[in-house]
Amino acid sequence: MTRIGNVSGLRNRLMIGLGLGVLAMVGLALWADLPSLQNALSRFDWRLFPLVIGCTLFNYTLRFIKWHYYVRLLGVRTFSTSRSARLFVAGFPLAFTPGKVGEALKAVWLAEWTGLPFASGLPIVIAERISDGLAVMALSALGVFTYPQFWPGFLAILLGVLGLIVVSQIRPLALAVLGWLSCIRVLGPRVAGLRAFYESSYRLFKPRPLAVAVGLGTVSWLGEGVGFFLVLAGLGLDPTPHLLILAVFALAFSTVVGAVSALPGGVGAVEATLTGLLVLAVHPERSLAGAATILIRLGTLWFGMALGLGVWATTPRLWKVRDRAGAGDVAG
Secondary structure (H helix, E strand, C coil): CEECCCHHHHHHHHHHHHHHHHHHHHHHHHHCCHHHHHHHHHCCCHHHHHHHHHHHHHHHHHHHHHHHHHHHHCCCCCCCHHHHHHHHHHCHHHHHCHHHHHHHHHHHHHHHHHCCCHHHHHHHHHHHHHHHHHHHHHHHHHHHHHCHHHHHHHHHHHHHHHHHHHHHCCHHHHHHHHHHHHCCCCCHHHHHHHHHHHHHHHHHCCHHHHHHHHHHHHHHHHHHHHHHHHHHHHCCCCCCHHHHHHHHHHHHHHHHHHHHHCCHHHCCHHHHHHHHHHHHHCCCCHHHHHHHHHHHHHHHHHHHHHHHHHHHHHCHHHHCCCCCCCCCEECC
16 A cells, blocks of 8 residues: 555656556557558548547546446545546546556545545446446457357456355355454454445445346446447448447457556557457457547547546545545555
């Protein structure tokens, strides 16, 4: 755990993530052959790009609804929708920190803005990631059956995520473990925080909230899959139902790979997976596969980064996090 006094404590980790992101884009451009890539991008129908951005905003909107639903579920009733949205968008750049550990800062901000203890708010960040993971795995399931070589890894990830959720709902076991930990001198003082963390996790992963979250996540990530379909169509591929299914699967599965990689923003892992799936399934030129990947990453990951930094620039309070018990401990 790292105690921080303000957001600048994450600057170095954020810069590492941004640097890796730029290197991934440069490496992809070189792999695709730069002159050929420029030619492919020049053929892109740029009238479709605003629609791609619209699909991304659709994704963000539904994911925000999920975030705000989680906040209300934990008893925060006076947090306005506009302030909640500002905090939610401010979290986008934090995905660029290694392992996305910087996203824990959202729980610190939530503690500062609402009074919800850090240990109680942190499970919201985790529940966001897990519900998104289940959503994109649902979207990628059909493609996994089509490409059996991905099945072992897909099944291992799915069972791991479901296992965590099931364990969180075995309340007697969790309470027994917490009681045992409280008897250990070194860990005893931390058990209160662990208990608050567990109680929030237990509420968020109950069947009904989980179903709502995964449902919202599935529809929201489907929106980004449609955005990738528009990118492929704009590059000249025949806009058939098969291409739509492929686009949704490729984006969803690459998102799963990026999350498991723990790389900042999934950079490198997502790009490699997307281009690899396109070459495997569509057999386009490398320049077209590279152009498609660059365009969708610009319209999703980097667009979200720009939105988040815009909120940071216009919300000075985000840079002034008090270092106090219950709100100043951030994983990292």
